[in-house]
Amino acid sequence: MKHRFFTIIIALTVVLQLAGQSFKMNLYPDGQIPNYVASGESEIRDTTTIVRISKVQMPDISVFLPSAKNRSGEAVIICPGGGYHILAYDWEGEDIAKYWNSKGVAAIVLKYRLPTSESQVIPHKSPLMDAQRAMRMVRHHATDWGIDPSKIGIMGFSAGGHLASSLSTHFDGGNPDAEDPIERMSCRPDFSILVYPVISFTGEFQHSGSRKALVGDDPELMEYFSNEKQVTQETPPAFLIHAADDRGVPAENSIVYYQAMLENGVSGELHIYPYGGHGFSLAIGQGHLSGWPERANEWMKSLWPALQAE
DSSP, X not given: OHHHHHHHHHHHHHHHHGGGTEEEEXXXXXXXXXXXXXXXXXXXXXXXSSOEEESOOSOEEEEEOOOXXXXXXXXXXXXXXXXXXXXXXXXXXXXXXXXXXXXXXXXXXXXXXXXXXXXXXSTTHHHHHHHHHHHHHHHHTTTTTTOOTTSEEEEEETHHHHHHHHXXXXXXXXXXXXXXXXXXXXXXXSOEEEESOOOOXXXXXXXXXXXXXXXXXXXXXXXXXXXGGSOOTTSOOEEEEEETTOSSSOTHHHHHHHHHHHHTTOOEEEEEESOOOSOOTTOTTSGGGGGHHHHHHHHHHHHHHHHHHO
């Protein structure tokens, strides 16, 4: 009954807010956030230079929809980075969403919970749980939002790229017996776009800060979340972007994921630019590096004829 009430409220909210083309939705019904216990923490937003969010208590999605005449039917869920300590919410989230809207693509910015918050019962579970829920929610509302449910991808930057690759390698088809209709949806992305992503937790090139924040020194979890080791033939196609001079998250992270895709017959593209460092977002004013969003859009458009031919 609670789930039905929650679904009705969401539907009414969507109808009222679609005219504005952007709106927020909580991922879970109030009081029903999984793997959560009230700790007395409050969400922190630092807007000194960019919007940095930490201590997320109520995960949500911000939905940005293009006008009806411009819609392509595609959608991208965006996971901002921040080492699993903070979310670079506008720099690697809202700004990216506006780019996708200019291409007719629906964009959904995910404000996911962070393992460094004391409110997470089992810290490493919350980010992936939220990404899975976001994918199910977007697929559930696809028709209402002018989205093709078979053209929904996940995108992530840095640690957000780790979360996006985690969803791409740790997904399920949904629970057909769930009372909540959202939970019946598959959470498998149709594609992923990984921008200077953290991938490995076991290689010499790992980003130790992200690894420690998510799984600490647990060898079993380090293996499980080394996503290059979790790629299978069912992993969705991926587009990877990295800079060769990235000293924060070395380009080997993208390389090993791409190699794993090749070994498993998964299509994709890998672009390694000679410069850019780490955390370049849209790379505005950075020469030909600033063209990476166009390359990503071109790649995404190329997927659909290829997928139809299979």
